[in-house]
Every structure is written in C-alpha cells, then in structure tokens.
Amino acid sequence: xxxxxxxxxxxxxxxxxxxxxxxxxxxxxxxxxxxxxxxxxxxxxxxxxxxxxxxxxxxxxxxxxxxxxxxxxxxxxxxxxxxxxxxxxxxxxxxxxxxxxxxxxxxxxxxxxxxxxxxxxxxxxxxxxxxxxxxxxxxxxxxxxxxxxxxxxxxxxxxxxxxxxxxxxxxxxxxxxxxxxxxxxxxxxxxxxxxxxx
Numbered sequence: 001x002x003x004x005x006x007x008x009x010x011x012x013x014x015x016x017x018x019x020x021x022x023x024x025x026x027x028x029x030x031x032x033x034x035x036x037x038x039x040x041x042x043x044x045x046x047x048x049x050x051x052x053x054x055x056x057x058x059x060x061x062x063x064x065x066x067x068x069x070x071x072x073x074x075x076x077x078x079x080x081x082x083x084x085x086x087x088x089x090x091x092x093x094x095x096x097x098x099x100x101x102x103x104x105x106x107x108x109x110x111x112x113x114x115x116x117x118x119x120x121x122x123x124x125x126x127x128x129x130x131x132x133x134x135x136x137x138x139x140x141x142x143x144x145x146x147x148x149x150x151x152x153x154x155x156x157x158x159x160x161x162x163x164x165x166x167x168x169x170x171x172x173x174x175x176x177x178x179x180x181x182x183x184x185x186x187x188x189x190x191x192x193x194x195x196x197x198x
Contacts, residue, residue, distance in 0.1 A: 037093065037095075037097050037098075037099065038097055038098060039096075039097055039098070040070060040090065040098055043088070043090065043098060043100060044072060044074075044088075047074050047086065047088075048074075050078070051076050051077070051078040052074040052075070052076045052078075052086065053074065053075055053076065054072055054073070054074055055073050055074065055075045055085075055123075056071075056072065056073040056125055056126050057070065057071075057072050057073075058070065058071045058072075058126050058127060058128050059128070060128030061128070061130075061131060062089070062091070062128060062131055062133060062153055063091055063101075063131070063153050064131060065091075065092075067091070067092030067093060067094060068092045069089070069090060069091050069092050069128075070089075070090045070092070070098065071087070071088070071089050071090070071126055071128065071133060072086075072087075072088045072090070073085060073086070073087055073088075073108050073123070073126055074086040074088065075111065083110040083111075083112060083113075084105045084110060085105065085108040085109070085110055085111075085123070086103060086104070086105055086108075086195070087102075087103070087104045087105075087107040087108050087126075087135075087192070088100065088102075088103050089101040089102050089133070089158070101153070101158075102158060102192060102194050103194060103195045104192050104193055104194055104195055105195045106192075106193050106195075107135060107192045107193075108123055108126075108135060109122045109123055109137055111123070114139050122137045122138055122139045123136075123137055124136035124137060124138050124146070129150070131152060131153070132150045132151065132152055132161065133150070133151045133152075133153075133158070134148050134149065134150050134151075135148070135149045135151070136148050137149075140167075140170070141170065142169070142170050142171070143167060143168075143169065143170070143177065144167070144168050144169070144170045144173070145165055145166070145167055146165070146166045146167075146168065147163065147164070147165050147166075148162075148163070148164045148165075149162075149163050150162045150163075150164075151192060157191045157192075158191055158192035159184070159189065159190070159191055160184065160187070160190040160191065160192075161183065161184060162181055162182065162183050162184075163181070163182050163187070164179065164180070164181045164182075165179070165180050166178070166179045167179070
C-alpha cells in the first residue's frame with residue numbers, strides 16, 4: 001500500500017492549521033481577536049446618548065502591542081442607576097479603531113460610596129503606569145486613606161496585582177502615618193468583573 005499520498009495530505013492539513021493560527025495571532029496582537037472595530041466616539045456615544053458622562057479618560061499601553069489603548073470612567077444621574085459608575089477599557093487596533101476589552105460597573109466606587117464621614121466621593125482618578133491600570137480612591141475623615149489598586153491584563157483577564165493603602169492626616173497630607181502594599185500572594189486571585197447585562 002502506498003502511504004505517500006496519505007502522508008502528503010496530513011502534512012498539508014497540518015501546514016494549513018499552523019497558517020490559520022499564525023494569522024489569528026498576528027491580527028490579535030498576541031492577546032485578542034478584535035471584536036468591536038469601532039471609533040472611540042462610536043463606543044462612548046452608546047453611553048453618553050443615554051445619560052452617561054465621561055469623568056476620566058486616560059491613554060496608554062496596556063496589552064503589549066504598539067497601539068494606544070484608552071481607559072474611561074463614566075458617571076450618571078439617571079434614576080435607578082445613579083449610584084453606579086462604569087469603567088471601560090478599550091484596546092487600540094492597527095486601523096486606529098478600538099476593541100472593548102471590558103465594561104465593569106463594580107471597579108470604580110460611586111459618588112456616595114465614601115459615606116457621611118468619608119467626605120463624599122471616594123473616586124480620585126485612574127492612571128496607566130507602564131502596562132498597569134491603576135484605580136485610585138480616597139476615604140476617611142480626619143485620618144485619610146488613599147488606596148491604589150493596580151491591575152494587569154493576563155490571559156484575557158484583568159488581574160489585581162497589588163493594592164497600596166497610604167494613611168495620612170487630612171489637615172496635613174504631607175504627614176504620612178503608614179503605607180501598606182499587598183500582592184496577590186496576600187489576597188489571592190481577584191479580577192475586574194464585567195458588567196452583568198440585564
């Protein structure tokens with residue numbers, strides 16, 4: 001029996017599979033297959049057109065490719081969802097458009113989450129530091145607590161890598177009381193959870 005035609009067929013199929021994998025990897029920047037392929041305004045307008053407003057917008061590099069990414073925080077006064085805020089992470093694509101990585105309504109605290117003694121709105125800002133996404137909150141009254149959560153995009157998830165809490169006197173922020181940093185070894189696996197569509 002001549003096995004040569006069978007062997008050639010197997011090799012051709014294997015080569016085709018490898019080619020498909022390489023094409024997908026190239027188009028995904030090594031991390032994803034583009035899903036949205038829309039402009040920044042097209043994505044954000046879906047929210048601003050129904051009562052959301054942008055309160056923070058940062059640009060940087062989060063997923064180890066050469067395309068600029070953006071992170072946006074949205075707030076709203078719409079009745080029924082006024083205590084929610086949205087965190088939207090957008091990956092830049094080669095054509096200048098964006099792919100939505102995640103939309104979360106739990107990552108950024110609401111404007112009243114600081115409580116009566118917490119001096120109101122705890123949200124300070126977001127920042128992109130290298131490939132880390134930082135979410136900054138502040139709480140407390142006379143003794144203030146500045147908390148920074150740092151997230152990294154790994155294996156398709158936004159994993160919390162470190163938390164740093166700095167305590168200081170509200171009357172003199174230059175006087176630091178304490179600083180404590182914890183890593184995933186301390187708190188285990190924690191991720192940014194995507195919004196649950198109702």
